[in-house]
Amino acid sequence: MAIRLVFLGRLEDAAGAVERLVTVTGSLAAIMAALDPDLVEVLSGERIKLALNGTMVSDRSGLVLEDGDELAFLPPVSGG
Amino acid sequence: MAIRLVFLGRLEDAAGAVERLVTVTGSLAAIMAALDPDLVEVLSGERIKLALNGTMVSDRSGLVLEDGDELAFLPPVSGG
Amino acid sequence: MTGTAAEADMTRDVRLLDCHFDPAAQIAAFSAVHRAAGGIASFIGQVRAGDEVEVLELQHYAPLTLPGMEALAADALLRWPLEGLLIVHRTGLLAPGDPIVLVAAAARHRRDAFAAAEFAMDHLKSESWFWKREKAGGIWRWIEPRTQDFADLRRWA
């Protein structure tokens, strides 16, 4: 029973890894409660977007994470 | 004692050749008088520009053509 | 998160590459396919040489990046009458002088080709799922998009 968190770009530095498995399910708040408060603050930044299983998340408060889900934290992009 | 006339683009068809030597010097009118009237009409079109020895002609009435000069008749371009 | 290649029909060719590519060879192949087009506008973005940057890394997120590029290409094909559109983007580690991105648009009229190529570049720069970091003086630093990139993007809104 786990969900995979993915930290893109500079969030990788804040999280100390590109990916992390957490054995918590439920709301986004429940997931965040399992993380270091400093990291939570970074992940809660208003420019950070979320994708659940490859689909952009529009309503964070309605998120329900289940076993096997992948939740990605996406900072502003810088491509090309 | 000759000047070289150059007929670019579709003017080549009207003149029957790309270049032509005429043994007349003096004003543009004098040169034109040595040509076929049908050709003169085409060469006098308002979209036809003139270049004397590689320099664009701004004042046709002031032209004085001398031995060895090259006068080019330039229809609208169509490049690229 | 390694890259994958995807080719749709002849019209649309969108690729995410995790190894070096030759933009001129890609343009040659693209031109050969689109001989009926009057013109081909293209843009090659490359890692600037001569700066203090030693290495550049482009990170992507597989579930979003290539699908997003495909959607961008589809959008460009709806906006302009194109005979073909090619988008190639690198991921992974790049050295100074290496090509990062190639966009090529083939169209009957050059205005359409230029517009589509610029549109694709503007969106790749500031709306596609890539994260870039540079190593200079032994230090890695993440790059944020430039304000100019957002201004460029708004032209198409």
Next chain:
Amino acid sequence: MTGTAAEADMTRDVRLLDCHFDPAAQIAAFSAVHRAAGGIASFIGQVRAGDEVEVLELQHYAPLTLPGMEALAADALLRWPLEGLLIVHRTGLLAPGDPIVLVAAAARHRRDAFAAAEFAMDHLKSESWFWKREKAGGIWRWIEPRTQDFADLRRWA
């Protein structure tokens, strides 16, 4: 009236060619010279294949054509901060699919590269000293500039 080639400094490379050229190879060489540039925008104009046109002829006038192209390149270099500008234009007889013109602009910022390439193309199309005729069904026909070409040119006034 055969073509001549002229190369100025590394920044400006303007050529009039009376034989076939390979645009992709030219872009590759241009990129290699301008590795410090962030990007290279280019445009390849080619004889459309698949139309009824059998042959195309591009006529030029030596005392005006190459000097005019050089002046155009100098003007573009004054208008945008470019690291390099390449203009190659064919004269003579061309077959369907053959490249007619190549413009490539290298710049630190892509907006400048795109603008310079479009500017050069617009001026080559409607202000440079070339006359074009096409042979179709065995009949030669001189081409006049399109109204669109003049509209394109006015954008830069």
